Amino acid sequence: MNVIYLLIRSSWRLVAIAVFTGLLSGACSARLIATINSTVSGDRTQIWSFAALALVVLVAGIISQLLLIRLSQGVIFDLQIRLSRRILSASLRHLEQLGAPRLLATLTEDVQALSNTVFVIPFLCIDFAIVVGCAIYLGWLDWVALLLMLIFIFAAIVSVKFLLKKATYFFTLAREEQDRLFKQFRAITEGIKELKLNQQRRQAFLTNELQPAAGTVRDYKVVSLTILSVASNGGQILFFIAIGLLLFVIPRLTAVSNPVLSGYILTLTYLMGPVKNIMDMLPNLSRASVALRKIETLGLSLAAESESISESIVQNDLNQSWQHLELVGVTHAYRGGEKEEHNFIFGPIDLAFQPGELVFLVGGNGSGKSTLAKLITGLYIPEEGEIRIDGKPITNHNREWYRQLFSVIFYDFYLFDTLLGLSNTELEIQVIDYLKKLQIDHKVQVKDGVLSTTALSQGQRKRLALLTAYLEDRPIYLFDEWASDQDPVFKEIFYTQLLPELKNRGKTVLVISHDDRYFYQGDRIIKLDYGKLQYDKHLH
Numbered sequence: 009m010n011v012i013y014l015l016i017r018s019s020w021r022l023v024a025i026a027v028f029t030g031l032l033s034g035a036c037s038a039r040l041i042a043t044i045n046s047t048v049s050g051d052r053t054q055i056w057s058f059a060a061l062a063l064v065v066l067v068a069g070i071i072s073q074l075l076l077i078r079l080s081q082g083v084i085f086d087l088q089i090r091l092s093r094r095i096l097s098a099s100l101r102h103l104e105q106l107g108a109p110r111l112l113a114t115l116t117e118d119v120q121a122l123s124n125t126v127f128v129i130p131f132l133c134i135d136f137a138i139v140v141g142c143a144i145y146l147g148w149l150d151w152v153a154l155l156l157m158l159i160f161i162f163a164a165i166v167s168v169k170f171l172l173k174k175a176t177y178f179f180t181l182a183r184e185e186q187d188r189l190f191k192q193f194r195a196i197t198e199g200i201k202e203l204k205l206n207q208q209r210r211q212a213f214l215t216n217e218l219q220p221a222a223g224t225v226r227d228y229k230v231v232s233l234t235i236l237s238v239a240s241n242g243g244q245i246l247f248f249i250a251i252g253l254l255l256f257v258i259p260r261l262t263a264v265s266n267p268v269l270s271g272y273i274l275t276l277t278y279l280m281g282p283v284k285n286i287m288d289m290l291p292n293l294s295r296a297s298v299a300l301r302k303i304e305t306l307g308l309s310l311a312a313e314s315e316s317i318s319e320s321i322v323q324n325d326l327n328q329s330w331q332h333l334e335l336v337g338v339t340h341a342y343r344g345g346e347k348e349e350h351n352f353i354f355g356p357i358d359l360a361f362q363p364g365e366l367v368f369l370v371g372g373n374g375s376g377k378s379t380l381a382k383l384i385t386g387l388y389i390p391e392e393g394e395i396r397i398d399g400k401p402i403t404n405h406n407r408e409w410y411r412q413l414f415s416v417i418f419y420d421f422y423l424f425d426t427l428l429g430l431s432n433t434e435l436e437i438q439v440i441d442y443l444k445k446l447q448i449d450h451k452v453q454v455k456d457g458v459l460s461t462t463a464l465s466q467g468q469r470k471r472l473a474l475l476t477a478y479l480e481d482r483p484i485y486l487f488d489e490w491a492s493d494q495d496p497v498f499k500e501i502f503y504t505q506l507l508p509e510l511k512n513r514g515k516t517v518l519v520i521s522h523d524d525r526y527f528y529q530g531d532r533i534i535k536l537d538y539g540k541l542q543y544d545k546h547l548h
């Protein structure tokens with residue numbers, strides 16, 4: 009029912025029109041049955057009234073369906089866009105904590121489940137309208153018949169609702185397990201090489217990880233679908249009992265004329281189709297309400313962690329000149345659980361940067377270099393302390409503007425195959441120059457802002473990421489172990505030509521690196537150790 013509420017919330021007017029036309033179609037269907045029945049019973053019926061009724065049934069039904077189809081697909085579209093926007097505006101740390109499997113499961117599984125249900129709702133509405141119309145016709149034929157019908161419908165609703173609640177409970181459990189299953193699917197796609205190369209690992213993965221997760225989902229779904237099958241068949245049995253009573257019991261209790269009796273039977277037989285459809289839809293409705301709850305909880309949690317950054321801020325303030333960037337008492341904590349040793353506390357750290365500096369950020373594995381990169385670039389919001397630019401603290405109000413100062417290539421960078429958001433007039437010429445400079449012009453071309461391929465070696469993909477960074481032309485560059493995948497020749501070019509060139513263009517260049525033989529190129533070396541600043545050494 010939540011799903012129907014979702015439609016009403018989207019546009020109650022359209023829903024009202026669709027319901028009205030649907031009911032009109034249903035009512036005319038019932039009237040059609042009545043006409044057929046009275047004609048069969050010997051009454052004279054004008055052919056045009058029969059044709060007119062059939063036409064109204066058809067046209068009103070089509071209008072109702074078309075309206076609901078547009079509305080329901082619009083709701084799914086809005087949901088996908090809203091959810092994606094919320095993900096984009098949630099804080100990075102919160103998204104990291106939620107984890108990719110959970111986000112993917114909702115974006116695919118839940119939205120799909122909802123989409124499948126919303127798709128059939130238009131047809132369900134017509135079926136429902138037919139049931140209502142036929143019920144009214146039965147009441148008109150004989151009120152005892154209607155009363156009987158209502159009692160059975162009530163009993164069916166009560167028992168089906170109880171079973172539906174149970175089935176939804178098991179669907180919810182299955183859906184929770186689905187997140188775990190998605191994690192295993194990710195392991196298959198991303199760890200395929202490791203799984204292929206080691207048979208024991210593959211066997212262990214299949215038997216200890218994948219099968220238990222898939223098995224639990226299967227078991228919960230079997231229970232819930234069984235309950236729903238009982239509900240659906242139970243509902244239909246009640247329906248047959250109603251027909252049996254009308255056929256065999258009621259005529260013995262009260263005098264029922266043959267036309268009335270044939271009216272019952274004709275109507276109830278006609279009703280079988282719509283009732284079966286409604287019953288068959290129960291699993292979808294159940295699954296959809298679970299999916300909707302999951303989407304809503306994710307949506308709410310994303311909204312609660314939203315950075316509330318306004319896009320208009322960027323448009324209003326394109327000034328990117330700065331003189332002094334400071335981190336003052338900045339801290340960040342990864343809290344891994346109950347135990348203190350599972351936590352990693354970064355900072356408090358004080359640092360300052362000027363335009364035109366080439367700074368190496370160094371330290372052992374896990375010392376906090378990438379964490380510092382995320383803090384400096386404004387992706388992590390400091391738990392304590394603040395970042396100031398020219399004395400102005402970075403807050404939610406100007407964080408979006410602040411982030412536009414940086415061009416960053418993270419260690420786990422993502423390469424878009426389209427040069428998104430870049431649209432200067434000399435783009436094509438610049439691209440050709442940079443591709444040559446990065447020595448990949450023989451591998452990749454760019455046409456209308458689309459890269460001809462991204463199926464390249466890791467080192468080449470990194471060069472393409474560098475191409476994007478060049479094109480962005482931001483005042484501060486940050487490279488997280490960019491050169492680690494480069495061959496010695498290009499590594500040399502990167503440290504001795506490309507970095508000094510950027511510096512000479514007035515860019516501030518922050519380089520996370522383990523290549524100590526090139527550190528002499530820098531103006532400063534900042535060393536981290538266990539999340540603390542070990543030293544900040546000026547070289548010149």
Ligand SMILES: Nc1ncnc2c1ncn2[C@@H]1O[C@H](COP(=O)(O)OP(=O)(O)OP(=O)(O)O)[C@@H](O)[C@H]1O
Pocket residue numbers: 104342343352371372373374375376377378379380
């Ligand atoms: N997403 C995360 N969730 C929880 N803990 C994290 C997360 N990312 C990093 N950490 C913890 O923070 C510490 C610092 O990690 P960070 O990635 O900043 O180190 P690093 O200096 O960049 O290491 P490396 O040289 O290996 O890339 C690590 O000990 C790690 O356990």
